[in-house]
Amino acid sequence: MEPADYSQIAYEVRERVLTITLDRPDALNAFTTTMMDELIDAFDHADADDDIRAIIVTGRGRGFCAGADLGRGGATFNASERPDRSIEDLRDGGGRVSLRIFESKKPVIAAINGAAVGVGITMTLPMDIRLVSSTAKIGFVFAKRGIVLEACSSWFLPRIVGISKATEWAFTGRIFDAQEALRANLVRSIHEPDDLLPAAWAIAREIADNTSAVSVTLMRQMLWRMLGADHPMEAHKVDSRAIRALGAGADAYEGVASFLEKRPPTFSLRPSRDMPEFYPWWEDKPFS
Numbered sequence: 001m002e003p004a005d006y007s008q009i010a011y012e013v014r015e016r017v018l019t020i021t022l023d024r025p026d027a028l029n030a031f032t033t034t035m036m037d038e039l040i041d042a043f044d045h046a047d048a049d050d051d052i053r054a055i056i057v058t059g060r061g062r063g064f065c066a067g068a069d070l071g072r073g074g075a076t077f078n079a080s081e082r083p084d085r086s087i088e089d090l091r092d093g094g095g096r097v098s099l100r101i102f103e104s105k106k107p108v109i110a111a112i113n114g115a116a117v118g119v120g121i122t123m124t125l126p127m128d129i130r131l132v133s134s135t136a137k138i139g140f141v142f143a144k145r146g147i148v149l150e151a152c153s154s155w156f157l158p159r160i161v162g163i164s165k166a167t168e169w170a171f172t173g174r175i176f177d178a179q180e181a182l183r184a185n186l187v188r189s190i191h192e193p194d195d196l197l198p199a200a201w202a203i204a205r206e207i208a209d210n211t212s213a214v215s216v217t218l219m220r221q222m223l224w225r226m227l228g229a230d231h232p233m234e235a236h237k238v239d240s241r242a243i244r245a246l247g248a249g250a251d252a253y254e255g256v257a258s259f260l261e262k263r264p265p266t267f268s269l270r271p272s273r274d275m276p277e278f279y280p281w282w283e284d285k286p287f288s
Contacts, residue, residue: 212267
């Protein structure tokens with residue numbers, strides 16, 4: 001699949017920033033299997049393109065994503081009514097998207113422009129920075145639908161907002177506003193609708209213009225994966241490897257030189273070809 005062939009998302013690259021737009025505005029961008037496939041494919045393309053330095057995810061129209069498409073009525077979540085599906089197909093679709101975002105080599109910014117309910121909010125949890133419109137409504141509504149948290153959100157949500165707030169939102173299933181999301185640190189900031197994308201764009205540009213792509217790729221995985229580490233020694237091992245590997249590289253020399261010469265840096269290393277030998281360290285590569 002190529003980005004030009006997408007039917008339920010839009011894929012636009014401008015000035016080294018990719019904007020992925022959920023594009024079913026007449027259905028408030030409700031999540032479907034097609035959207036799942038296209039999102040996963042879009043992140044695959046983004047990781048392979050060294051000219052993309054940051055990703056913004058937003059929605060077309062009034063909503064960000066109103067949750068799963070409920071077009072099948074009461075049987076929407078009944079896997080037994082889909083006997084033609086393989087075990088792989090029956091994996092939680094939101095979880096497949098969340099896991100792909102978790103693996104992303106590029107930083108991901110959510111610009112939540114409207115209603116974000118169910119998978120519409122859980123898919124944003126593995127994104128790195130969330131900005132929200134002042135008009136947005138958010139809800140982890142699963143208990144009201146007779147199902148449970150999905151999209152790996154039982155792992156992500158308490159790590160972001162703490163266990164008490166996560167349980168409150170999950171157990172009540174209530175809809176809440178942008179101010180409550182901000183108070184709980186679910187989102188970074190609230191913006192008027194017309195200011196939301198420019199604010200997300202400003203963060204993406206700051207990353208794209210001033211940082212080493214290899215440094216950001218490594219740090220993104222270091223920060224996320226250390227959330228599950230059982231001792232700071234695990235972080236020390238990875239830190240030590242990364243400092244040793246990158247300290248001898250061209251970007252470290254350029255970073256110091258540009259600072260001393262008071263000029264913008266021009267970093268040359270690329271994640272597609274220049275990641276240090278120990279990466280990915282979580283694949284049981286011994287410490288050395």
